[in-house]
Amino acid sequence: MSRFTSFREFYPFYLSEHANRTSRRLHFAGSCGALACVAMAMFRGNAWWVLAALACGYGFAWVGHYVFEKNRPATFRHPLYSFAGDWVMFKDILTGRIPF
Template identity: 80%
Template sequence: MSRFASFREFYPFYLSEHGNRTSRRLHFVGSCGVLVLVAWTLVSGNPWWLLAALFCGYGFAWAGHFFFEKNRPATFRHPLYSFVGDWVMFKDILIGRIRF
C-alpha cells in the first residue's frame, strides 16, 4: 500500500486514478447529488437523507471506477484523503482546472 505524507502528495495520485472523463463526470454528478441531498436533509429535518447522500456520492463514484476506470477506488486504501480529493476535484472541475 502506498503511503502519502500529505494530501498535497496524494492529490496527483488521486487525479491519476481519475483519468477517464466519464468517470470524472460520474464523480461530479454524484457530488452534486450529495449537495442536494444534504440541503434536503437540512430543509426536511430528516437525517435519513444523509444515508441517501452517502449512497449517491459513493454509488456514482464507484460506478465510474468499476465500469470506466477499471480500477479500485482509492477510498478503500486512503479513505480520508480520497474524500477530500473528491471535493477538491469537484472544485477543480467547477473552476475549469480539470476538464469536465
C-alpha cells in the same frame, strides 16, 4: 502502494486514478446529488437524507471506477484523503482546472 504523508502528495495520485472523463463526470454528478441530499436533510430535518447523500456520492463514483476506470476506488485504501480529493476535484472541475 506507498503511504502518503500529506494530501498534497496524495492528490496527483488521486487525479491519476480519475483519468477517464466519464468517470470524472460520474463523480461530479454524484457530488451534486450528495449536496442536494444534504440540503434536503437540512430542509426537511430528516437525517435519512444524509445516508442518501453517501449512497449517491459513492454510488456514482464507484460505477465510474469499476466500469470506466477499471480500478479500485482509493476510498478503500485512503478514505480521508479520498473524500477530500473528491471535493477538491469537484472544485477543480467547477473552476475549469480539470476538464469536464
